[in-house]
Amino acid sequence: MDIKFSDMNRMFRPRSVAVIGASDKRTKLGFHVMKSLTKGGFRGKIIPINPGSEEIMGLKTYPSITELPFEIDLAIVVLPAKMVPAIFKECLAKGVQGIVLITAGFKEIDDPMGADLHEQLAEIVNEPNVPVIGPNTFGMINLHANLNASFTPEFSLLQKGVIGLVSQSGGMCHLLSFLAVRDDIGFSKIVGIGNRLNVDFPEMVDYMMQDPDTEVIALYMEGTDEARRLIETTKAHKGKKRIIAYKTGVGDIGDQASRSHTGSLAGRREIYSGAFSQAGILGLDSVEELLDTAKAMAVSPLPKGPGLAVLSSQAGPGIAGADICQVAGLRVAPFSRKTQERIDEILPPLALRVNPVDMGPAWYDSEATVGILRAVMGDENVSGILLFMMFASANVDSVKGLSFLLKESNQTKPLLTCISAPPGIWDEQVKRYEQAGVLVNFPTPERAARVMINLNRYRDLVK
Amino acid sequence: MDIKFSDMNRMFRPRSVAVIGASDKRTKLGFHVMKSLTKGGFRGKIIPINPGSEEIMGLKTYPSITELPFEIDLAIVVLPAKMVPAIFKECLAKGVQGIVLITAGFKEIDDPMGADLHEQLAEIVNEPNVPVIGPNTFGMINLHANLNASFTPEFSLLQKGVIGLVSQSGGMCHLLSFLAVRDDIGFSKIVGIGNRLNVDFPEMVDYMMQDPDTEVIALYMEGTDEARRLIETTKAHKGKKRIIAYKTGVGDIGDQASRSHTGSLAGRREIYSGAFSQAGILGLDSVEELLDTAKAMAVSPLPKGPGLAVLSSQAGPGIAGADICQVAGLRVAPFSRKTQERIDEILPPLALRVNPVDMGPAWYDSEATVGILRAVMGDENVSGILLFMMFASANVDSVKGLSFLLKESNQTKPLLTCISAPPGIWDEQVKRYEQAGVLVNFPTPERAARVMINLNRYRDLVK
Numbered sequence: 001m002d003i004k005f006s007d008m009n010r011m012f013r014p015r016s017v018a019v020i021g022a023s024d025k026r027t028k029l030g031f032h033v034m035k036s037l038t039k040g041g042f043r044g045k046i047i048p049i050n051p052g053s054e055e056i057m058g059l060k061t062y063p064s065i066t067e068l069p070f071e072i073d074l075a076i077v078v079l080p081a082k083m084v085p086a087i088f089k090e091c092l093a094k095g096v097q098g099i100v101l102i103t104a105g106f107k108e109i110d111d112p113m114g115a116d117l118h119e120q121l122a123e124i125v126n127e128p129n130v131p132v133i134g135p136n137t138f139g140m141i142n143l144h145a146n147l148n149a150s151f152t153p154e155f156s157l158l159q160k161g162v163i164g165l166v167s168q169s170g171g172m173c174h175l176l177s178f179l180a181v182r183d184d185i186g187f188s189k190i191v192g193i194g195n196r197l198n199v200d201f202p203e204m205v206d207y208m209m210q211d212p213d214t215e216v217i218a219l220y221m222e223g224t225d226e227a228r229r230l231i232e233t234t235k236a237h238k239g240k241k242r243i244i245a246y247k248t249g250v251g252d253i254g255d256q257a258s259r260s261h262t263g264s265l266a267g268r269r270e271i272y273s274g275a276f277s278q279a280g281i282l283g284l285d286s287v288e289e290l291l292d293t294a295k296a297m298a299v300s301p302l303p304k305g306p307g308l309a310v311l312s313s314q315a316g317p318g319i320a321g322a323d324i325c326q327v328a329g330l331r332v333a334p335f336s337r338k339t340q341e342r343i344d345e346i347l348p349p350l351a352l353r354v355n356p357v358d359m360g361p362a363w364y365d366s367e368a369t370v371g372i373l374r375a376v377m378g379d380e381n382v383s384g385i386l387l388f389m390m391f392a393s394a395n396v397d398s399v400k401g402l403s404f405l406l407k408e409s410n411q412t413k414p415l416l417t418c419i420s421a422p423p424g425i426w427d428e429q430v431k432r433y434e435q436a437g438v439l440v441n442f443p444t445p446e447r448a449a450r451v452m453i454n455l456n457r458y459r460d461l462v463k
Numbered sequence: 464m465d466i467k468f469s470d471m472n473r474m475f476r477p478r479s480v481a482v483i484g485a486s487d488k489r490t491k492l493g494f495h496v497m498k499s500l501t502k503g504g505f506r507g508k509i510i511p512i513n514p515g516s517e518e519i520m521g522l523k524t525y526p527s528i529t530e531l532p533f534e535i536d537l538a539i540v541v542l543p544a545k546m547v548p549a550i551f552k553e554c555l556a557k558g559v560q561g562i563v564l565i566t567a568g569f570k571e572i573d574d575p576m577g578a579d580l581h582e583q584l585a586e587i588v589n590e591p592n593v594p595v596i597g598p599n600t601f602g603m604i605n606l607h608a609n610l611n612a613s614f615t616p617e618f619s620l621l622q623k624g625v626i627g628l629v630s631q632s633g634g635m636c637h638l639l640s641f642l643a644v645r646d647d648i649g650f651s652k653i654v655g656i657g658n659r660l661n662v663d664f665p666e667m668v669d670y671m672m673q674d675p676d677t678e679v680i681a682l683y684m685e686g687t688d689e690a691r692r693l694i695e696t697t698k699a700h701k702g703k704k705r706i707i708a709y710k711t712g713v714g715d716i717g718d719q720a721s722r723s724h725t726g727s728l729a730g731r732r733e734i735y736s737g738a739f740s741q742a743g744i745l746g747l748d749s750v751e752e753l754l755d756t757a758k759a760m761a762v763s764p765l766p767k768g769p770g771l772a773v774l775s776s777q778a779g780p781g782i783a784g785a786d787i788c789q790v791a792g793l794r795v796a797p798f799s800r801k802t803q804e805r806i807d808e809i810l811p812p813l814a815l816r817v818n819p820v821d822m823g824p825a826w827y828d829s830e831a832t833v834g835i836l837r838a839v840m841g842d843e844n845v846s847g848i849l850l851f852m853m854f855a856s857a858n859v860d861s862v863k864g865l866s867f868l869l870k871e872s873n874q875t876k877p878l879l880t881c882i883s884a885p886p887g888i889w890d891e892q893v894k895r896y897e898q899a900g901v902l903v904n905f906p907t908p909e910r911a912a913r914v915m916i917n918l919n920r921y922r923d924l925v926k
Contacts, residue, residue: 027827032857104823111812152855154885169779174853178883179906222782248783286909287783316632319685320711320750349574360567364490390637392615394495420641422617443642446749 003131003203005210011098011131012142012189012207014073015044017149018065018096020087021078022048024056029102030078032151033139034059040141040148040156047072065094073097076139076149081105081117084135088124099125100149101134106195108136121197131203137194138170143187144213150192154181161186163294164214166204168193172220176291184431185295188213200226202233209237216297218290219245219281227275234279239462242297244282244454246290247272282458289450292442296451299437300414302459303384307333308452309376310356310386313363313398317388317418317445318356324449325386330456332356333381342375363394366401373402377413384414384452388445391421399426405438414455415439416448466594466666468673474561474594475605475652475670477536478507480612481528481559483550484541485511487519492565493541495614496602497522503604503611503619510535528557536560539602539612544568544580547598551587562588563612564597569658571599584660594666600657601633606650607676613655617644624649626757627677629667631656635683639754647894648758651676663689665696672700679760681753682708682744690738697742702925705760707745707917709753710735745921755910756917762900763877765922766847770796771915772839773819773849776826776861780851780881780908781819787912788849793919795819796844805838826857829864836865840876847877847915851908854884862889868901877918878902879911 017037023030030050034057037046048056051063062068065075065087075096077087081103091099107118118135125132133140139150143160155177163186167173170192177190188211191204201224208214224230234243276283284290308330312318322332332355335343343353346368352358357376362368369389376382391399399419417439419430433439442448480500486493493513497520500509511519514526525531528538528550538559540550544566554562570581581598588595596603602613606623618640626649630636633655640653651674654667664687671677687693697706739746747753771793775781785795795818798806806816809831815821820839825831832852839845854862862882880902882893896902905911 029857035856109812151857154855154888157885167779169777169782171775171777171781171851171853172779172783174777174855175780175881175883175907178853178885181885220779222779248779248786287907288909312634314632314634314637316630316635316683316685316711317638318634319632320635323711349572388634390634390641392617392637393498394492394614418638420638422620422641422644425617444638444750446751 002129003198005207007129008098008131008199008203008207011074012140012147013145014097014147016047016070016072017042017044017074017076018047018049018068018072019076019078020049020065022050022053022056022061024053029151032153033076033078033102033149036148036150036153036156039153041146042148043146045070064090066090068094071095074100074149076100076102078102078151081114081135085117085120085124088121092124092128092130096130098130099132100137100139101132101197102137102139102151103134104136106135108195118195118197125198131199132197133191133199134194135197137192138173140189140191142189155190157181159184159186160188162188162213162215162298163218164188164208164211164216165190165218165220166193166201166208167191167220168222169220170194172287175287179287179291184434185291200224202226202229205230205233205237205243209241215241216294217241217243218294219243220290221245221247222249227272231275231279234281238280242458243280244284244290244293244297245276246284246287277461280462282454282461284454288447289454292447292451293454296414296416296440296455297458300416300440300455301411302455303414303452305383306331306456307381307383308386309335309379309382309384311359311372311376312356312388313359313369313395314388314390315352315358315360317390318358321386321388321445321449322356324446325453328453330453335376336379336381339375339379343372346371363398366398369398370401370404382413384416384455386445386448386452387415387417387419387439388448389417389419391419391426393425396425399429402433405433406436411438414452416452417441418443418445418448465592466661468670470592471561471594471662471666471670474537474596475603475610476608477560477610479510479533479535480505480507480537480539481510481512481531481535482539482541483512483528485513485516485519485524487516492614495616496539496541496565496612499611499613499616499619502616504609505611506609508533527553529553531557534558537563537612539563539565541565541614544577544598548580548583548587551584555587555591555593559593561593562595563600563602564595564660565600565602565614566597567599569598571658581658581660588661594662595660596654596662597657598660600655601636603652603654605652618653620644622647622649623651625651625676625678625761626681627651627671627674627679628653628681628683629656629664629671630654630683631685632683633657635750638750642750642754647897648754663687665689665692668693668696668700668706672704678704679757680704680706681757682706683753684708684710685712690735694738694742697744701743705921706743707747707753707756707760708739709747709750740924743925745917745924747917751910752913752917755905755914759877759879759903759914759918760921763879763903763918764874765918766877766915768846769794769919770844770846771849772798772842772845772847774822774835774839775819775851776822776858777851777853778815778821778823780853781821784849784851784908784912785819787909788915791916793916798839799842799844802838802842806835809834826861829861832861833864833867845876847879847918849908849911849915850878850880850882850902851911852880852882854882854889856888859888862892865896868896869899874901877915879915880904881906881908881911
């Protein structure tokens with residue numbers, strides 16, 4: 001098998017899509033796939049295939065793919081497993097460039113018929129080298145092409161962005177996306193690789209590495225029989241794009257469940273962990289950490305060294321952030337003399353003016369906050385900045401000054417923040433800063449600190 | 464010093480409140496305190512004190528507390544530090560029952576004048592035994608009395624609930640509250656103890672243990688000189704109410720910052736950790752974990768044993784949750800024969816029907832989900848249930864059945880969930896289940912799992 005970027009790209013940017021098993025019944029996946037395509041804004045041709053219908057969602061429906069009077073780039077298949085081999089043959093005869101096979105019931109089931117079917121399908125597609133996403137998947141989404149080739153129309157609520165997600169679990173893709181919709185985190189592509197007929201992690205990593213819309217590659221992994229090939233593929237692209245992974249299936253329970261889920265044993269995390277490091281993949285420990293880190297990776301420069309400034313409008317969050325970073329080996333280091341002198345000019349003597357800085361006394365004074373931030377940004381001892389500010393109506397003025405970032409920031413050092421306020425106060429402003437890429441905001445100081453640690457870990461991995 | 468529940472209760476449920484240093488200028492804290500009181504819905508008398516004003520926010524303003532023609536239960540003081548001793552004397556002469564001293568600039572500053580002032584104040588209030596919250600605090604809030612005695616009006620956005628928060632950091636109280644407002648988590652009281660003139664953690668724990676509005680006591684702690692007394696106080700109430708704590712200041716940087724923050728060295732977390740366990744206080748590691756755990760503690764029964772059921776509509780989240788719990792020593796154990804037979808009737812053979820259960824094949828069938836949940840709830844091998852469901856339009860019907868919980872659940876086992884969906888789909892329904900106390904929902908499976916582990920840890924602490 002030898003699925004390359006050029007093969008895959010035809011599938012992710014199709015001119016026409018056929019839905020084999022399209023339906024107008026809400027209880028059928030073929031209904032939801034049609035809704036995803038039609039509501040998702042796809043500009044190419046959408047062709048429902050169903051011998052029992054003449055029209056689905058206002059679109060002319062054909063009895064089979066073989067009888068279509070035009071070419072099909074992508075076929076999405078949502079028919080029962082045992083019908084799929086015949087359908088695949090029809091697809092190939094028609095010259096489709098790729099298939100998304102949503103149907104479950106292949107090698108993840110106990111019945112050996114499932115594994116047999118899987119092998120049959122592999123034989124059918126491998127010689128002509130047609131890439132297949134699935135089986136046993138929700139599908140895939142290419143947001144930049146407005147292509148929602150999945151049974152979940154709500155993926156189209158996501159913003160276009162630079163994070164490419166490849167996942168062995170549809171549940172995790174849904175969860176990550178729902179969280180991302182709420183937080184305005186954008187994606188390039190989301191791909192549920194399911195049972196991986198011929199498109200596995202190595203193929204997807206290779207594709208995403210060459211995909212101009214993707215800057216950060218995020219993997220959710222339970223287990224793969226292709227671990228060695230994944231590592232080799234990643235090494236070949238090492239340092240080209242940032243790549244992070246969350247791997248589950250650490251205990252024997254999870255491991256066993258993973259086998260039943262998509263047909264692969266998960267394997268011990270320790271083994272993966274070492275291999276990940278070698279290959280320049282940053283291993284992470286939860287859905288939240290994967291999303292937080294991806295979000296920062298998408299816009300932040302990497303810190304050049306472990307020196308860190310912690311600036312907080314209230315001492316408590318600063319202490320919490322400094323704690324975590326120090327335990328992880330970052331240096332909440334003394335500022336340069338010039339920086340310290342500048343801060344001493346700005347803050348009164350009763351303030352905690354050394355790193356971590358308690359900017360409390362500058363509460364009402366946005367000039368002071370800006371002055372401190374500027375001084376610290378220029379300090380050669382500082383490679384990354386954590387900035388924490390809790391706002392309410394009493395001190396809302398002091399965040400205004402941050403708008404200087406929109407003009408001045410040269411983005412040579414990561415600025416990770418926890419700027420928090422009650423609903424309505426400054427939410428929009430903080431979003432604006434985020435969208436401009438001048439800071440990355442997190443709901444708690446600990447989560448911001450954890451991501452700063454991860455940016456440092458990643459720098460060490462790829463240096 | 465001997466501040467007891469009866470002394471404190473007069474302050475938390477005052478009939479009249481004087482704001483000494485009230486202002487109608489937005490740049491003054493005295494303005495925001497007035498706004499908090501007036502907008503917070505406090506039904507008692509609010510009296511602004513300011514010799515330069517006749518009226519503030521429509522309320523008659525008096526030049527000093529001594530000249531008032533009526534009694535004052537609570538005085539809130541927002542004047543510069545050096546004026547405070549004289550004001551305290553006036554307050555005592557007037558017979559106030561408690562003081563919230565917002566002013567900073569006491570023993571947290573380098574200048575020895577600060578420590579001197581602190582001692583002066585202590586001498587003034589200690590003999591008459593008048594409790595003082597602060598100095599160096601944002602104040603305190605008693606939501607059940609609609610009393611917002613702080614400089615942050617937005618605390619009044621919080622719902623009334625059973626969690627009492629005592630914190631050494633105002634920043635952390637603000638952060639926790641802003642997160643809680645978004646997630647509809649209710650509080651009874653929020654108290655920023657600041658520099659702790661005579662009300663420290665032991666006094667507040669003793670008070671909250673007797674406070675009928677509080678069921679869960681949450682502490683944020685940097686350091687206290689009263690650690691031994693806190694442990695003794697907590698032990699004396701052990702098992703009466705649930706009590707959890709987040710302690711920062713683990714590294715030397717955080718420790719030093721903590722001293723500068725509220726005048727106490729933080730001390731090593733390990734020492735606290737052991738003492739916490741002895742006293743039946745559950746130690747936690749982040750703001751998010753504190754809030755997540757408090758939220759569950761407020762409504763959930765404790766699991767009777769380590770046996771855990773993991774039910775997931777999609778395998779991935781179930782694997783992630785099972786992993787974490789197993790590593791922490793919980794048992795994702797085989798079901799009883801009766802339960803397993805019932806599940807085998809409900810789910811087709813191709814499903815993963817053992818614990819952790821992949822309910823995927825029951826996607827469209829809310830009866831199936833309910834049947835499995837009921838069977839597991841009645842299983843003697845199961846003491847706690849993790850339920851994960853990712854919803855989108857294709858499978859939204861299957862959550863409907865959960866409404867049986869509203870009628871039937873006897874709440875003998877904790878049910879922690881990650882029910883996630885795009886905005887608009889089922890959010891309200893999940894909130895309704897939460898408000899009825901039949902489940903506790905979290906944004907990710909890992910956070911739900913972490914809380915299940917914490918409920919188990921807590922059971923072991925207090926058994």
